[in-house]
Amino acid sequence: MTLRKILIVDDDQKTRALLKAYLEKNQFEVRLAQDGASFMQAFERYRDELSLVILDVMLPDTDGFALCAHVRKHSRVPIIMLTASADDTDKIVGLELGADDYLGKPYNPRELLARIKAIQRRTGQDGGAPPRYYRFQGFVLDVVGRTLTDPAGDEVKLTGLDFQLLKYFLEHPGEVLDRNVLAEETRGRDLGPLDRSLDVQVSRLRQRLNDDGRQAALIKTVRGSGYVFSADVVTSHA
Structure with missing residues (x-):
């Protein structure tokens, strides 16, 4: 069975709630974290079940780059990074650390969903047989x-x-x-x-x-x- 569990870390409560509601409406199971510490706990708990990780770059106790490096050290799960910075350096660093995609804030949730589905197709997480x-x-x-x-x-x-x-x-x-x-x-x-x-x-x-x-x-x-x-x-x- 295709795994569709997504772990999201973002320090903004409203953003977390909106993403959870939107992605669950599109048949994903979503787990949330508000900082690096809670993300690490959730990642260790669900690591073998995850189909995707979404990392906000700016967090109160660490940054998304450190979390990306940790995830990539222990898992091949796809990673999308989110940032409010317009500096291309953030994007380059994230991709060099092993992120699969990068999205700037603010963003349209539909674009995020499209990128998630594109990653699923590339990594074979779309279940093989196309939907009817x-x-x-x-x-x-x-x-x-x-x-x-x-x-x-x-x-x-x-x-x-x-x-x-x-x-x-x-x-x-x-x-x-x-x-x-x-x-x-x-x-x-x-x-x-x-x-x-x-x-x-x-x-x-x-x-x-x-x-x-x-x-x-x-x-x-x-x-x-x-x-x-x-x-x-x-x-x-x-």
């Missing part, structure tokens, strides 16, 4: 049956391209996806400089999802970059 169901905003996509049902339980008609595009968005929630990447993944080719076919396809998918108003809420346009699927996504095998 993707749930978001009351919709359910069944990738085996290739069907989409809306919040009322009615089936939404999708073309093959609709399905491929939606599936790719749901596999990368919270990530800004370049237009050429989306075209390559769904059509097997790059876009020409005047090719608007992908934008037409996104517009059509928005209509399928009732997301085609002036301010799209599910698939948002990131000007100059591409698109981002902004809803929370929960996956399951059954």
Whole structure:
């Protein structure tokens, strides 16, 4: 069974509570620590059960770098470090000590979730077999049956391209996806400089999802970059 237990150390109580609620909503089991001492106790207790460690750099009794070095000495569990510093030196030091990823504060919890899922894919923690169901905003996509049902339980008609595009968005929630990447993944080719076919396809998918108003809420346009699927996504095998 895939381990999904995450240990988080952050000295801000509000941040800890928000992260715990958000990640538990996305089917992770979360353990919290408020300083280095409580982190060390929790790490020793849960070390063999952890799928990820999230370390805040600034702590009242130590720093995230020391904790990163200790974790890496005793475990290969993936590590994400969080910092409010804009100095690249912190990022370099963390990565040299064995951190797998780095995220600056303030950050969007969806981006943190996307990075966690990316680490899971790279390290094989995603369970091997891909999930069958993707749930978001009351919709359910069944990738085996290739069907989409809306919040009322009615089936939404999708073309093959609709399905491929939606599936790719749901596999990368919270990530800004370049237009050429989306075209390559769904059509097997790059876009020409005047090719608007992908934008037409996104517009059509928005209509399928009732997301085609002036301010799209599910698939948002990131000007100059591409698109981002902004809803929370929960996956399951059954």
